[in-house]
Amino acid sequence: MRVLGVDPGLTRCGVGVVDSRPGRRAAFVDVGVVGSDPGASIDLRLLAVADGLETWMDRHVPDVVAVERVFAQHNRGTVMGTAQVAGIAMLVAARRGVPVAMHTPSEVKAAVTGSGRAGKEQVQHMVARILGLDELPRPADAADALALAVTHLWRPAGALQGGDRHELTPAQRAWAAAEQSARRGSHRGAPTRARG
Amino acid sequence: MRVLGVDPGLTRCGVGVVDSRPGRRAAFVDVGVVGSDPGASIDLRLLAVADGLETWMDRHVPDVVAVERVFAQHNRGTVMGTAQVAGIAMLVAARRGVPVAMHTPSEVKAAVTGSGRAGKEQVQHMVARILGLDELPRPADAADALALAVTHLWRPAGALQGGDRHELTPAQRAWAAAEQSARRGSHRGAPTRARG
Numbered sequence: 127m128r129v130l131g132v133d134p135g136l137t138r139c140g141v142g143v144v145d146s147r148p149g150r151r152a153a154f155v156d157v158g159v160v161g162s163d164p165g166a167s168i169d170l171r172l173l174a175v176a177d178g179l180e181t182w183m184d185r186h187v188p189d190v191v192a193v194e195r196v197f198a199q200h201n202r203g204t205v206m207g208t209a210q211v212a213g214i215a216m217l218v219a220a221r222r223g224v225p226v227a228m229h230t231p232s233e234v235k236a237a238v239t240g241s242g243r244a245g246k247e248q249v250q251h252m253v254a255r256i257l258g259l260d261e262l263p264r265p266a267d268a269a270d271a272l273a274l275a276v277t278h279l280w281r282p283a284g285a286l287q288g289g290d291r292h293e294l295t296p297a298q299r300a301w302a303a304a305e306q307s308a309r310r311g312s313h314r315g316a317p318t319r320a321r322g
Numbered sequence: 323m324r325v326l327g328v329d330p331g332l333t334r335c336g337v338g339v340v341d342s343r344p345g346r347r348a349a350f351v352d353v354g355v356v357g358s359d360p361g362a363s364i365d366l367r368l369l370a371v372a373d374g375l376e377t378w379m380d381r382h383v384p385d386v387v388a389v390e391r392v393f394a395q396h397n398r399g400t401v402m403g404t405a406q407v408a409g410i411a412m413l414v415a416a417r418r419g420v421p422v423a424m425h426t427p428s429e430v431k432a433a434v435t436g437s438g439r440a441g442k443e444q445v446q447h448m449v450a451r452i453l454g455l456d457e458l459p460r461p462a463d464a465a466d467a468l469a470l471a472v473t474h475l476w477r478p479a480g481a482l483q484g485g486d487r488h489e490l491t492p493a494q495r496a497w498a499a500a501e502q503s504a505r506r507g508s509h510r511g512a513p514t515r516a517r518g
């Protein structure tokens with residue numbers, strides 16, 4: 127399975143592609159950034175990002191697109207543009223019939239580091255280690271897109287539906303706990319635990 | 323000039339088309355709602371709205387698309403979906419080379435009623451009167467899309483660049499004041515005046 131991770135942003139939208147290998151191993155395929163000119167009007171910026179994402183879809187033909195879930199409480203100044211880019215990533219995938227998954231920042235941190243409260247640098251180091259990269263993924267923004275793709279590959283299928291939890295690794299258990307916590311949070315309308 | 327107004331929403335996205343006539347008169351063309359199934363996944367909902375907006379663009383070939391500006395502070399629970407639909411409306415227009423304009427709710431209220439604090443019903447009545455409709459536009463949600471289109475037709479061109487302000491009608495002066503207020507608000511990062 128091939129996953130395209132998208133870390134949405136209007137000026138810099140991180141994109142990372144990862145393949146699954148037997149035994150749930152993850153293999154690096156590509157990483158980069160799709161961006162738009164901050165001086166352009168918002169409609170033309172969204173078009174530039176959409177065109178960039180189409181190019182990545184054409185090049186790598188992913189089986190699923192994993193998008194970071196954006197919360198209204200985060201970074202008020204840029205949150206609307208970020209939400210709009212996330213929406214456009216979902217639209218680009220849906221137009222091609224490619225399923226979309228969303229993961230919260232704390233799910234991603236939990237999946238790759240074992241802690242939903244890990245720092246950005248720790249996530250970057252773990253992504254490099256998981257994917258067997260000699261150095262940290264560049265640009266740094268795009269490491270989050272790779273982490274999203276890895277998170278999707280490693281999602282504990284069935285764990286939340288009463289699956290065999292004892293078969294999960296510690297990181298997968300932390301992932302499941304973070305996801306459950308985020309879901310409880312969203313039911314209350316204030317996913318504070320998902321802020322990570 | 324033909325304007326397509328878009329009042330963004332994921333479940334119900336209002337759309338209204340208005341033509342300009344000599345002497346800045348506005349003529350009603352069409353009004354309706356583009357929607358998506360609340361039970362579907364978010365990516366398929368965004369696709370349904372995008373397809374619906376494409377159909378409206380095909381049918382009426384507007385010269386400009388006027389979209390309501392969404393603020394992060396509004397209606398937290400649905401604001402992300404609303405922002406994403408606004409982004410998709412802008413993308414659909416940009417793909418066709420149709421310019422996009424954004425107007426705040428208080429600009430719209432000021433343009434059609436003369437007061438940035440007018441109620442929803444007052445806006446509906448004024449839209450019907452301005453467009454010479456025998457009854458209130460239906461569905462009610464879509465009246466806001468017509469109001470947006472009228473607002474764009476009536477925008478006081480040049481007024482904010484030092485134009486002949488004495489030539490403005492009271493409604494147009496209120497519009498200009500609301501727009502300036504919203505701009506000052508957005509520079510502070512908290513467009514509270516634009517909440518109308």
